[in-house]
Amino acid sequence: MRTLITGGGGFIGSHLCERFLAEGHDVICVDNFITGSLANLDPFRDNSRFTFIGHDISNPLKIKGPIDNILHFASPASPVDYLNYPIQTLKVGSLGTHVTLGIAKEKGARYLMASTSEVYGDPLVHPQQEDYWGNVNPIGTRGCYDEAKRFSEAIVMAYHRYHNVNTHIIRIFNTYGERMRLDDGRVLPNFMGQALRGEPLTIYGDGKQTRSFCYVSDLVEGIFRLLFTDFHEPVNLGNPAEITILEFAEEIRKLSGSSSSAVVFKPLPQDDPKLRQPDITRARKLLGWEPKVGRDEGLKRTMDYFKKKLGK
Numbered sequence: 001m002r003t004l005i006t007g008g009g010g011f012i013g014s015h016l017c018e019r020f021l022a023e024g025h026d027v028i029c030v031d032n033f034i035t036g037s038l039a040n041l042d043p044f045r046d047n048s049r050f051t052f053i054g055h056d057i058s059n060p061l062k063i064k065g066p067i068d069n070i071l072h073f074a075s076p077a078s079p080v081d082y083l084n085y086p087i088q089t090l091k092v093g094s095l096g097t098h099v100t101l102g103i104a105k106e107k108g109a110r111y112l113m114a115s116t117s118e119v120y121g122d123p124l125v126h127p128q129q130e131d132y133w134g135n136v137n138p139i140g141t142r143g144c145y146d147e148a149k150r151f152s153e154a155i156v157m158a159y160h161r162y163h164n165v166n167t168h169i170i171r172i173f174n175t176y177g178e179r180m181r182l183d184d185g186r187v188l189p190n191f192m193g194q195a196l197r198g199e200p201l202t203i204y205g206d207g208k209q210t211r212s213f214c215y216v217s218d219l220v221e222g223i224f225r226l227l228f229t230d231f232h233e234p235v236n237l238g239n240p241a242e243i244t245i246l247e248f249a250e251e252i253r254k255l256s257g258s259s260s261s262a263v264v265f266k267p268l269p270q271d272d273p274k275l276r277q278p279d280i281t282r283a284r285k286l287l288g289w290e291p292k293v294g295r296d297e298g299l300k301r302t303m304d305y306f307k308k309k310l311g312k
């Protein structure tokens with residue numbers, strides 16, 4: 001099989017490249033590295049079944065030969081990144097999705113689009129089920145990402161209904177693991193970097209907001225299973241273990257062995273969701289899937305990765 005992965009140089013995308021290569025696929029990775037990196041490809045760049053194309057997928061792309069699977073993962077995905085690249089984020093979630101759906105239609109490929117828990121916005125329903133339509137501010141600072149992904153979902157369903165493309169949509173909840181960028185601005189790399197440098201951990205707001213963190217190998221397993229089903233509606237993928245940001249800071253501080261790093265409180269960014277927890281009933285039933293790696297294990301592995309990055 002030949003599998004095209006956009007955003008293959010990113011955090012999740014690079015784990016997908018690795019997994020599909022391990023499954024024996026030929027993998028074509030497309031990335032323009034605005035938030036991904038060449039270093040993420042190092043572990044498998046020399047594999048003869050791996051091809052890299054440097055390209056912004058918001059622009060048309062011609063691929064020679066058959067393609068069996070397309071996974072569209074290109075997009076800035078951390079709040080700080082999409083604040084820095086709002087236009088690119090809107091383009092890759094709209095034009096990029098259109099370009100990749102066009103390739104899927106031409107090649108008769110299976111298609112999977114990386115959507116997000118952000119389609120639920122600051123949710124009024126908790127935990128979030130797939131049939132909840134969300135509470136999104138289109139003109140707020142997160143709107144460029146949230147609305148791009150909501151548009152993506154709409155055009156994916158249109159290509160499924162009108163062109164009969166075999167499409168799949170996942171809604172990814174907070175995911176972490178090796179190859180996250182230390183400076184991507186997300187809570188986990190921020191806290192780990194701060195703890196390892198002995199700096200105070202920055203809590204935005206009062207820290208009572210919640211998130212639910214999924215280790216990357218669990219997410220990748222869910223993606224792999226969904227791609228080969230005939231299910232076309234969105235599926236939440238995430239770990240339902242919910243925690244407040246304040247508790248999360250304490251977990252990371254302890255794990256780092258740092259006794260010195262206290263916490264400091266900073267203003268809460270606009271439209272920051274107060275609660276977030278995936279209802280994964282659909283994924284459990286459909287895929288027989290649930291997360292296997294708990295925070296204790298996943299955080300340890302990720303901390304080891306960041307320790308090496310920082311030469312600790």
Ligand code: UDP
Nearest residue numbers: 079185186187188190202203204209245272
């Ligand atoms: N956050 C924080 N300190 C930081 C970075 C983030 O308290 O240094 C908070 C942020 O306000 C949010 C949560 O942690 O409530 C998760 O933020 P992240 O940027 O990781 O992603 P989000 O889940 O908001 O998309």
